[in-house]
Amino acid sequence: MSARGSATTVPVRAAKGVLLTVCCALIIVPFVGIVSTSLSTREQIVRSGGFVVIPDEVTFAAYRALFTGGVVPRAVAVSVFITLVGTALSLASTTLLAYGLSRPGSFAHRPVLMVVVGALLFTPGIIPGYLTIDLLGLIDSYWAVILPAVVSAFNVVILRAFFMEIPSELVESARIDGASDGQIFARIVLPLSRAVLSVIGLFYAVGYWNAFFSALLYLNDAAKWPVQLVLRTYVVNQQQLGVDQVGTADLPPQEALQMAILVISIVPILLVYPFIQRHFTKGVLVGAVKG
Amino acid sequence: MARPLDRPRRDRFLLLAILPGLGLLLTFHYLPLLGNVIAFKDFQPYLGLADSPWVGLSNFRVLVEGDPLFLTALGNTMVIMLLQIGIVFTLPIGLALLLDSLLSERLKRTVQTILYLPHFLSWVIVISIFNELLGGSGPINTFLRQHDLGTIDIVGNAAVFKELVTGQVLWKEAGWAMILFLAALSRIDPELYEASAVDGAGRLRQMWHVTLPGLRSVIVLLLILRLGDALTVGFEQIILQQQAVGIRASEVLDTYVYNNGIVRSDWGVSAAVGLVKGLVGVALVLGANKLAHVFGEAGLYRREAR
Numbered sequence: 001m002s003a004r005g006s007a008t009t010v011p012v013r014a015a016k017g018v019l020l021t022v023c024c025a026l027i028i029v030p031f032v033g034i035v036s037t038s039l040s041t042r043e044q045i046v047r048s049g050g051f052v053v054i055p056d057e058v059t060f061a062a063y064r065a066l067f068t069g070g071v072v073p074r075a076v077a078v079s080v081f082i083t084l085v086g087t088a089l090s091l092a093s094t095t096l097l098a099y100g101l102s103r104p105g106s107f108a109h110r111p112v113l114m115v116v117v118g119a120l121l122f123t124p125g126i127i128p129g130y131l132t133i134d135l136l137g138l139i140d141s142y143w144a145v146i147l148p149a150v151v152s153a154f155n156v157v158i159l160r161a162f163f164m165e166i167p168s169e170l171v172e173s174a175r176i177d178g179a180s181d182g183q184i185f186a187r188i189v190l191p192l193s194r195a196v197l198s199v200i201g202l203f204y205a206v207g208y209w210n211a212f213f214s215a216l217l218y219l220n221d222a223a224k225w226p227v228q229l230v231l232r233t234y235v236v237n238q239q240q241l242g243v244d245q246v247g248t249a250d251l252p253p254q255e256a257l258q259m260a261i262l263v264i265s266i267v268p269i270l271l272v273y274p275f276i277q278r279h280f281t282k283g284v285l286v287g288a289v290k291g
Numbered sequence: 292m293a294r295p296l297d298r299p300r301r302d303r304f305l306l307l308a309i310l311p312g313l314g315l316l317l318t319f320h321y322l323p324l325l326g327n328v329i330a331f332k333d334f335q336p337y338l339g340l341a342d343s344p345w346v347g348l349s350n351f352r353v354l355v356e357g358d359p360l361f362l363t364a365l366g367n368t369m370v371i372m373l374l375q376i377g378i379v380f381t382l383p384i385g386l387a388l389l390l391d392s393l394l395s396e397r398l399k400r401t402v403q404t405i406l407y408l409p410h411f412l413s414w415v416i417v418i419s420i421f422n423e424l425l426g427g428s429g430p431i432n433t434f435l436r437q438h439d440l441g442t443i444d445i446v447g448n449a450a451v452f453k454e455l456v457t458g459q460v461l462w463k464e465a466g467w468a469m470i471l472f473l474a475a476l477s478r479i480d481p482e483l484y485e486a487s488a489v490d491g492a493g494r495l496r497q498m499w500h501v502t503l504p505g506l507r508s509v510i511v512l513l514l515i516l517r518l519g520d521a522l523t524v525g526f527e528q529i530i531l532q533q534q535a536v537g538i539r540a541s542e543v544l545d546t547y548v549y550n551n552g553i554v555r556s557d558w559g560v561s562a563a564v565g566l567v568k569g570l571v572g573v574a575l576v577l578g579a580n581k582l583a584h585v586f587g588e589a590g591l592y593r594r595e596a597r
Binding site: 096112119147206273 | 298299301302304305306307308309311312313315316317318319320321322323324325326327329340386389390392393402404405406408409411412413414415416418419420422423424428429430432433434436437462466526527530531532534545548549552553558561562565566568569573576
């Protein structure tokens with residue numbers, strides 16, 4: 001038994017409990033309130049000052065109105081497109097680049113590594129970034145949001161370190177059996193890296209889903225807005241959602257609509273969160289080398 | 292004797308693998324870096340970057356002559372930076388110590404899972420949540436009004452904007468920042484605690500002589516990394532709230548570059564400010580790293596002795 005925590009007195013333990021409960025409540029209560037408000041009736045929202053903690057009566061009117069048509073379904077489709085295409089491209093190019101750099105002494109290894117590390121140190125500014133996108137003719141294109149985010153030098157460095165940790169016995173024995181670099185990559189390296197790749201993929205996906213500034217900067221056409229920009233316009237800036245923005249003339253209360261948009265933007269994150277969590281601590285290489 | 296093309300031919304798969312990622316980095320990372328030449332030009336959109344006239348360092352004049360808007364941005368950035376390094380950096384260390392002292396692994400894991408969830412939410416979501424809870428018609432103010440107590444004016448109040456921004460960062464990132472400290476704490480050898488207990492050290496002495504030295508290298512590492520973005524204080528977070536509180540209270544260097552450059556089309560000056568800001572960041576990282584080496588810490592990287 002370590003000395004840590006063993007000799008605490010009752011008041012100390014109570015204080016810790018209270019402190020941690022408060023910290024957790026500060027995070028959980030807002031979530032519960034947002035979901036509850038999005039499911040509440042007009043009378044109850046008015047009664048409780050725009051924020052309901054536990055609804056007496058549950059109604060899905062806000063979600064029905066938002067999903068009948070108008071801005072939200074379109075924005076969700078845009079965000080899903082950006083997230084799926086972006087994550088696929090990110091995983092492919094990050095994995096290949098990291099593998100290409102995983103053998104010191106290979107041709108052009110050092111200069112390319114310098115390029116990657118340099119990208120970590122020097123981030124391009126807002127103005128030159130905008131000019132580049134403009135030069136490439138990508139203003140108002142989804143590619144302007146996707147392409148600059150495809151390769152994160154940080155993820156390349158992490159993944160490269162992981163590839164280099166793969167026991168050389170595995171690689172050498174495959175090479176003796178006549179496997180080429182491509183076969184080693186596909187048959188040995190990739191299967192061993194499934195856990196790391198899923199964590200990196202999820203981080204990329206969360207990044208694309210959350211992309212706000214690049215969309216604000218490069219997508220002027222409101223019809224191309226992803227969820228985050230819709231959220232800014234109708235929730236942060238409080239612009240009214242009217243008949244033109246939702247699919248029905250029978251408008252639910254603004255608060256419920258706003259909170260429903262918020263819930264829609266949070267749900268995908270909550271869905272992938274347990275996977276990120278699980279892979280975090282998982283040992284990956286266990287069992288790859290026996291004996 | 293090896294022919295010159297032997298190595299590229301041998302490594303052709305690796306070379307092909309490198310290409311897509313390298314191309315993207317060069318196009319979307321290094322090409323914009325080259326675009327920084329705009330800082331030395333009087334950019335005319337109809338002439339294009341190449342044909343716009345060179346103006347030497349005149350775009351940088353704003354940095355030394357003290358344009359009032361630039362000074363406001365610089366001042367706000369400094370205040371927010373100090374608040375963030377003072378509070379947002381240190382509080383997670385305390386949180387990690389608190390969590391580490393819990394005995395139940397299950398409880399530890401649950402609390403951790405809850406605390407770092409907000410890290411994955413976008414700034415738009417976080418600010419929506421804050422506005423909803425703390426705004427004039429939010430639940431807290433409604434409660435205060437219903438009980439005839441004075442309302443608290445937080446959202447859209449320029450006087451407390453920097454505190455609000457700090458609170459938001461804390462809510463979003465404290466749990467996430469805590470993870471690395473927790474990992475470092477779990478690597479401290481329990482025998483050190485036992486040995487110090489045998490020597491008669493109380494909990495405070497253990498904290499001072501065992502726990503904090505165990506955390507020192509990770510604290511130094513994170514502080515160096517933080518210094519690199521010291522001048523980057525929540526661009527998305529602030530731009531989202533600027534309408535509500537006004538420029539005076541909320542302009543920071545990044546929003547200045549955006550507002551002055553993209554919105555008001557003063558490209559050259561904005562790029563100059565952005566360039567200097569980036570260079571200061573690099574200098575801070577390298578300088579802090581060198582300082583860490585002087586004090587015998589590993590820091591960010593160590594030049595390998597070869």
